Amino acid sequence: MIRLNEHYAKLQASYLFVEIARRVADHAATNPARPLIKLGIGDVTRPLPPSVITAFHEGVEEQGNAANFRGYGPEQGYDFLREAIAKADFAARGCPISANDIFVSDGAKCDTGNFQELFAPDTRVAVPDPVYPVYVDTNVMAGRTGAAVDGRYEGLTYMEGTEANGFVPSPKDLGSQGAEVVYLCFPNNPTGATATKEQLAEWVDWANAQGSLILFDAAYEAFVTNPELPKSIYEIPGADRCAVEFRSFSKTAGFTGTRCAYTVVPSAIEIDGIKLRDMWNRRHSTKFNGVSYPVQKAAAAVYSPEGQKETGDLIAYYLENARIIRAAMEKVGYSCWGGENSPYVWVKTGESSWDTFDTLLKKADVVITPGSGFGRMGEGFIRISAFNDKERVEEAVERIITALS
Ligand code: MLT
Numbered sequence: 001m002i003r004l005n006e007h008y009a010k011l012q013a014s015y016l017f018v019e020i021a022r023r024v025a026d027h028a029a030t031n032p033a034r035p036l037i038k039l040g041i042g043d044v045t046r047p048l049p050p051s052v053i054t055a056f057h058e059g060v061e062e063q064g065n066a067a068n069f070r071g072y073g074p075e076q077g078y079d080f081l082r083e084a085i086a087k088a089d090f091a092a093r094g095c096p097i098s099a100n101d102i103f104v105s106d107g108a109k110c111d112t113g114n115f116q117e118l119f120a121p122d123t124r125v126a127v128p129d130p131v132y133p134v135y136v137d138t139n140v141m142a143g144r145t146g147a148a149v150d151g152r153y154e155g156l157t158y159m160e161g162t163e164a165n166g167f168v169p170s171p172k173d174l175g176s177q178g179a180e181v182v183y184l185c186f187p188n189n190p191t192g193a194t195a196t197k198e199q200l201a202e203w204v205d206w207a208n209a210q211g212s213l214i215l216f217d218a219a220y221e222a223f224v225t226n227p228e229l230p231k232s233i234y235e236i237p238g239a240d241r242c243a244v245e246f247r248s249f250s251k252t253a254g255f256t257g258t259r260c261a262y263t264v265v266p267s268a269i270e271i272d273g274i275k276l277r278d279m280w281n282r283r284h285s286t287k288f289n290g291v292s293y294p295v296q297k298a299a300a301a302v303y304s305p306e307g308q309k310e311t312g313d314l315i316a317y318y319l320e321n322a323r324i325i326r327a328a329m330e331k332v333g334y335s336c337w338g339g340e341n342s343p344y345v346w347v348k349t350g351e352s353s354w355d356t357f358d359t360l361l362k363k364a365d366v367v368i369t370p371g372s373g374f375g376r377m378g379e380g381f382i383r384i385s386a387f388n389d390k391e392r393v394e395e396a397v398e399r400i401i402t403a404l405s
Contacts, residue, residue: 042343084303123180136156191344197229258298354370
């Protein structure tokens, strides 16, 4: 008889956004009157920028022409895209990253979820709390944890994000158990917190001293507009020896439905005499056949002068939404984090997060994300996403204010 992976049975609830979608579908089925406004999952609403669309079309045309047709591409991504990434996202910021360290993929969610496959089952892993659930659930699925007790998995170390530390844990929050692999995400999902260069340097120095690895999720780096803040962990000296970075075109350029991302595994990282880059290359080329050519062509257009201008406008558009949301929530009297250098606003309501979720769904027909869905430390908070059209955001905040007043 087939035995299933018993670790899946430890998973607590359905994936957060699946549970939200279920509640929203139930509500919409019984309350069709007022259109819902979704500020829940961070899914973009604005169309792909014109220069991206032009390149996308060109890529499709080339695939329809015998002279230019391409079959399988390199699993790691086409050189034209990897080189554009290395130049614009890293060399331009003084980061020692080459095109050879870059692996193009179809999503940062998949990459952050899959990367743990490279580590031994008993690797000691630390995650922040609140946390993007993918880091946790994929380690549970891999059998790296015990059972869930009071919403936390035995065997995982949780670093608490609090008002006191501004939702930026430091290596001190690991306690005596330490960790071999640490997940960090800045600008943070869900709290919108950003880390300074000094805060990241503390992590990098700690990791290099311990021989530990940082898995750094930078999917929201495009929202960093403060020039003092780092966009990449490789802006910190020594990070190329201890950090893997995940990036995405989803939120940067509107690719959530088009799918393109990349992971950086610097050649300088060696564990037990093995280059981590070569191990990820082995995994990537065994399990993945590359992102489609037209999509990579579209992604490369993000780095053209027009692409940079257009994606900059997109980011500014969502950041203005974030500003509107944060200003409205503060006006009601709530403490807020994020919404600056981040598309997420983290709001302290002091009520049960799922109760606030249900109240806003029922009374305001607005979808947000309950903070407790991101971990114990998220209880009493909600996350409001700036990814929607400005008019809808303006209407949503009015409805939220009425529902909560
Ligand atoms: C979120 O809302 O947290 C994100 O959209 C999830 C994701 O990017 O996978």
